[in-house]
Amino acid sequence: MHAILNLHEYEAAARACLGAGAWDYFQGGSEDELTLAENRAAFGRMKLRPRVLVDVTACDTSTRVLDVPVASPILVAPMGFQRLAHADGELATTRAASGAGTVMVASTMASVRLEDLAAVPGSTLWFQLYLFRDRAITMDLVRRAEAAGCRALVITVDAPRLGRRERDLRRGFALPDDLRAANLPPSSAGRLHEAGASGSAIARHAQSNFDAGATWETVAWIRSISTLPVVVKGILTAEDAKLARASGVAAIVVSNHGGRQLDGVLAAIEALPEVVEAVAGGCEVYLDGGVRRGTDVLKALALGARAVLVGRPLLWGLAVDGEAGVRRVLELLRDELALAMALSGRPQVARVDRSLVKFP
Numbered sequence: 001m002h003a004i005l006n007l008h009e010y011e012a013a014a015r016a017c018l019g020a021g022a023w024d025y026f027q028g029g030s031e032d033e034l035t036l037a038e039n040r041a042a043f044g045r046m047k048l049r050p051r052v053l054v055d056v057t058a059c060d061t062s063t064r065v066l067d068v069p070v071a072s073p074i075l076v077a078p079m080g081f082q083r084l085a086h087a088d089g090e091l092a093t094t095r096a097a098s099g100a101g102t103v104m105v106a107s108t109m110a111s112v113r114l115e116d117l118a119a120v121p122g123s124t125l126w127f128q129l130y131l132f133r134d135r136a137i138t139m140d141l142v143r144r145a146e147a148a149g150c151r152a153l154v155i156t157v158d159a160p161r162l163g164r165r166e167r168d169l170r171r172g173f174a175l176p177d178d179l180r181a182a183n184l185p186p187s188s189a190g191r192l193h194e195a196g197a198s199g200s201a202i203a204r205h206a207q208s209n210f211d212a213g214a215t216w217e218t219v220a221w222i223r224s225i226s227t228l229p230v231v232v233k234g235i236l237t238a239e240d241a242k243l244a245r246a247s248g249v250a251a252i253v254v255s256n257h258g259g260r261q262l263d264g265v266l267a268a269i270e271a272l273p274e275v276v277e278a279v280a281g282g283c284e285v286y287l288d289g290g291v292r293r294g295t296d297v298l299k300a301l302a303l304g305a306r307a308v309l310v311g312r313p314l315l316w317g318l319a320v321d322g323e324a325g326v327r328r329v330l331e332l333l334r335d336e337l338a339l340a341m342a343l344s345g346r347p348q349v350a351r352v353d354r355s356l357v358k359f360p
């Protein structure tokens with residue numbers, strides 16, 4: 001067999017490495033998976049308008065996010081329970097991100113403690129925060145993230161409850177006994193292991209723990225208890241982008257949670273232009289959902305994203321080859337981005353402008 005050439009081939013290889021429950025949990029979207037498919041289809045509909053005879057002998061993918069220099073505008077999206085993919089779980093992903101010179105966003109639902117991830121040499125860690133009904137749990141997570149040296153809090157705002165992920169419901173998906181939600185107190189994490197004949201233990205856990213009553217006031221509360229920059233993840237409209245801006249966030253992640261929450265919402269890349277326009281440079285804007293090629297990264301940058309986050313492909317790399325697999329996925333994407341920059345006449349990230357893309 002030839003070496004794996006692209007992220008799609010990692011997906012196929014990962015399937016062979018994973019049990020059916022983990023595979024479906026990773027891959028799945030909500031309900032009819034319309035948005036899951038749209039995230040990819042929308043990139044396919046966008047066309048590039050390259051310039052030629054620009055000196056592209058050196059293409060530089062480096063940039064800055066929240067004032068941190070990164071080797072490429074490709075960051076690691078927060079994903080829970082990564083030990084489902086590989087015994088090293090989030091530790092391997094953090095090491096790979098560190099090796100690749102980029103940011104790791106560690107999930108509240110990680111299967112390795114955030115302190116252990118923050119101890120990885122050279123890592124830049126942002127902590128993804130789910131808002132708990134019990135504010136003491138949220139507060140404790142914020143304090144621990146600060147103490148461990150995390151550089152930002154990424155509040156996920158699109159999951160007051162979990163989307164209806166029918167692949168998980170059908171299997172009665174629950175976490176295996178040897179895998180813990182390592183950041184959570186046992187009183188909260190226990191339900192994740194309650195296998196049922198039907199229903200998802202993860203969805204039940206979210207319903208009994210996450211604060212479905214959270215509002216912009218809750219974001220203001222987080223800002224009041226922490227000096228870390230706050231990022232809100234899961235914005236899809238200009239209206240909410242303006243509210244985010246008004247509440248003083250440092251950045252927005254345009255995201256539909258990889259098609260796992262409200263099904264039928266627009267593709268993240270389609271929501272990006274209105275969010276970028278609404279914030280008018282007042283905060284940074286990132287995008288996630290369906291990024292599988294360097295040209296996808298280029299399209300997002302052209303529409304005003306400062307960076308993208310990548311989700312499932314890193315789990316595929318992790319499942320196939322642990323840290324080395326995650327590293328390879330990050331390198332493949334970065335190499336593809338550098339090539340796309342050369343072929344489009346944009347040798348620096350700052351030169352990737354709106355005129356590079358045409359929407360249908």
Ligand SMILES: Cc1cc2nc3c(=O)[nH]c(=O)nc-3n(C[C@H](O)[C@H](O)[C@H](O)COP(=O)(O)O)c2cc1C
Pocket residue numbers: 025026027039077078079080107108109128156233255256257258259288289290291309310311312313
């Ligand atoms: C298995 C899995 C677990 C996830 N866990 C979280 C999480 O704990 N917190 C969060 O904010 N987003 C979570 N997400 C959403 C990702 O951060 C991201 O928005 C999405 O995966 C991006 O789409 P992509 O997978 O097409 O790249 C998860 C996604 C997947 C696939």
Ligand SMILES: CCCCC(=O)C(=O)O
Pocket residue numbers: 079080109159162202203205206257260
């Ligand atoms: C309870 C949340 C689980 C992690 C998550 O956000 C996801 O599976 O999409």
